Amino acid sequence: MKSIMNMVMDDIDRKIIDLLSGDARRSLADIGAAVSLSPSSVNERIKKLLADGVIKRFTIDIDPAKLALPVAAFVWIALREGADEAAFRAFAREDRHVSECHHVTGAWSYLLKVQVADLAALERFLATLKESGFLARSETVIALSTVVAPPFRVKDT
Amino acid sequence: MKSIMNMVMDDIDRKIIDLLSGDARRSLADIGAAVSLSPSSVNERIKKLLADGVIKRFTIDIDPAKLALPVAAFVWIALREGADEAAFRAFAREDRHVSECHHVTGAWSYLLKVQVADLAALERFLATLKESGFLARSETVIALSTVVAPPFRVKDT
DNA sequence: GCTTATAGCCAAAAATTTTATTGTAATATG
């Protein structure tokens, strides 16, 4: 028996990931033709990539502007002395405006990316954040335009 | 005749988007059951959402760490006086490490997010960036851990 | 007001795709 699962990825797996990244609805036969494998084998590989967590999920990439969330902003956060960091993280995970939250090096402790309807909504979000009592200080930077956008998807409910 | 296409989205469309965000492989019948529509109608709505650009693509969400890209960093950029901004944007679009690039308000002009294999790769990326001659100054912040991650997918080639 | 066009929906048929089953060959394990 083996203690940990065999998790070696090869070039075919990488190619499959490339293809699915571009269009996750390609058929197994299509992908198979591109990587010289039968549909069954491609299916097995995709299942394995899912089981191993390499592919986290099949999803859609949405245009946030078309979903009435055209404004992206980055918020630097310095947590207040003795703030409940776990609670802050839970807040970030649950608030639907927060599309990213990173614990970072440097002068600030966290960096949030938020996606909102307009500046009024951004202001309300910042007010909520301040009222929540986690912050010592914060600084907000607005994205005027986006040259390279990450995929966007609505948060799970 | 109408000059622009009818592009009104209703609650059913939003619900479909929610469902597909969570799992883009749900069947039309499944989704139909959830929104009280026939599979055909769901299909027609998804087609329309694609045609209207609300759904940009069907894709997969990958774990960058499992793809050997465990390090995320943010790079603030101040462009050099008279730098070719279009060329800089083209660079950001084409470089495979750059997962986000935003033109931003505040003291810096651009914010990049990069996803790399390790600190050595980050250093090489920053060297490339400096050699490219766009920059006046830059500042790099590393993500120690990520609480809320955006979907990640490999860049088109 | 009447006719015509359009949008949204649905059922059913047709086409395609996915999934499950089974078998084989190659590789690794004890």
Place this chain on the structure above:
DNA sequence: CATATTACAATAAAATTTTTGGCTATAAGC
């Protein structure tokens, strides 16, 4: 050397997607 295990593939079965045609309600044109 015998035995698992892994990767692959062909086939059949099941499920899904796509297409077709038709229906109704609303909007637009005359």
